[in-house]
Amino acid sequence: MANPVVLLFRGLPSGAGEAQMVAFLLLPWLLLLVALMCSFLAVRHTRGDEEEGRLELVSATAAGRTAPLVATALHGVGASIVAGAVVAVIFVASGAPPVGAALIAAGCTLAGTVFLGVGLVSAELMPTSRAANALAVWLVVGTFVLAGAGNALGTPSADLTRMTSSALAWFSPFGWAENTRPFDTDDAWPLAASVLATLVLLGGAALLHARRDLGASFVPPRTGRAAARPGFATHLALTVRQSRAAGIGWIVAGLLVGILSTSLAGVASRIGEGNPAVTSLLQALSGTSADLSRGLIVFFVMLGIFAACAATQTVLRARQDETQGTAELVLGGGLTRTRWLADHVVVAAACAVLTIAAGIAGAAAGALSGGTDADLIRAAAVAGAGQIVPACLFAAWAAVLVVALPRTAIALAWALVAVAAVIALFGPLFGLSTAVVNASPFASGPVPTGEGVDPRGIVPLLVVAAVGVAAALGGIHRRELVA
Structure with missing residues (x-):
């Protein structure tokens, strides 16, 4: 398994046992799903509600401006914990060792909280929910690929069943979770980086939120042309124009x-x-x-x-x-x-x-x-x-x-x-x-x-x-x- 084919599943080989193989195949994708869930949740309940005018109504009450941000953070953390608990229960029910299952659950939970912070920061920086989601998704995918590349460029063991990640993997929340090596060494220390990143991102989102007005953004919206070119005279052309950026991605x-x-x-x-x-x-x-x-x-x-x-x-x-x-x-x-x-x-x-x-x-x-x-x-x-x-x-x-x-x-x-x-x-x-x-x-x-x-x-x-x-x-x- 310790071969560049690891890129096929974006996992970190940690042995040839059944539980280790399952973790190798599934852990990166579980992390990815939780990361996307939390980043979308963060943008949906902050910048998305702001665009729809709902945050203005909430901010005008005794709840204040920070209540939606705090509520979203608590909601995201709770969702991450639930996702991790479900993963742990499924692994234990299938006969996996409880310690390794708990590490996978903790990795999923903390990956969710990290990208919850990424989504909240993106929502503060970008002018629209679409742009904030795009930035958050690119960061999720970019760090996912970074972890895969870091694993593939690592050092294989003599029996080719294990891989020691290269330095690239340690710049990614996915790499931190994978290097806990569940069902093998069961090392929880790499997750400390996830805890630190979560605190930094949530704190950064709070600071950014306190320094901008409702409806404003740190990245200004791009101004469009005063008049459309002849090629955009139809609705089909308008739809192409609106979908162009996402389509290119x-x-x-x-x-x-x-x-x-x-x-x-x-x-x-x-x-x-x-x-x-x-x-x-x-x-x-x-x-x-x-x-x-x-x-x-x-x-x-x-x-x-x-x-x-x-x-x-x-x-x-x-x-x-x-x-x-x-x-x-x-x-x-x-x-x-x-x-x-x-x-x-x-x-x-x-x-x-x-x-x-x-x-x-x-x-x-x-x-x-x-x-x-x-x-x-x-x-x-x-x-x-x-x-x-x-x-x-x-x-x-x-x-x-x-x-x-x-x-x-x-x-x-x-x-x-x-x-x-x-x-x-x-x-x-x-x-x-x-x-x-x-x-x-x-x-x-x-x-x-x-x-x-x-x-x-x-x-x-x-x-x-x-x-x-x-x-x-x-x-x-x-x-x-x-x-």
Whole structure:
């Protein structure tokens, strides 16, 4: 395990035991989920409520200006503790040693509090909740990658079952939690850095909050043009303009995943040749027995998740415009509701396709840089193209939710992506049946095999996506705008 293939799971190898292997595979992703949860929570209840005008109402009462910030901090800490407790209970119930389970729980809790602080500071610095979320997510992803790179550049043990992290990992909250080595040395001292970082970030957020006015920010909003260029004369162009920054971010992420896929897939296959356990694991995760494709498909499932996130975020922009009142202004100019929603769906599909295209291009570049033959590039193209329909399916579901359940559309749409991602990535590790795993669209796309291409469930996915889009476009004019 102590090989650069560790980047496949972003874990720190700490032995070859069953519990150690589970921690190696799952801990980074548990940390990532808790970190994202807390950063979104922080922005949602500070800058988000400030944009909606709710904080102004609270600040005018006897509660005062600092009450929302304190309440958000307490809420985030409580949510982190609950998440850690749930993780600990699951590990202990599955037979894992209690001390190691407690360390994993503590690592998840403190990762949550660190990125709660990151979200609170981002909300103070940035002028909008969208910008604050973007900054927080980039910091989460950046430190996640930093820990993975630090582990991969570390020093392997003589038996290649352990890795000593390089200095890079110690600049990341993910690296601090992973270096506790649960179920191995069970060293809690690295978590002291998480405690210190939490205190510094929460204190920094409080200081920044005390030094700015309600509605202001330390990073000033960028001023736009006084008049739009001719190319922005349509609503479709406006939707492209609004989604451009986020779309570029997802495309860059897709490119990086593609580069890693072909750079490391060969390493995974070589390790699997001498380790039946790794071979079985990769075969379960990828759903194929083709040696060339095992490690590759896991990466392209991740690429499909990124593309689905890009598509979902773009469609949900329609709901955000509706709540902020800008949709009413646009629709008052003669634009039909069907065209308004259709433009968001079209741009969402384009974002998904471009994200996957970037991943395929990155995979080709990674394969060519390593002197790999054309078979790996072909497999990457097939695996990538197979994720286009699953990604677009989530855009269709988001559109249906915007029409049918507008007030809960954002939460439900992201919940669908999260559940499908967890099932596709970790269903085999959790012992879920093949039927349950294949219920995730990400696990049902076409994949390359030794004999050609396995289409799997592409036709049903395509039909469901088409029906969803048609239902959303046909139903949007049947309801009023909902704030």
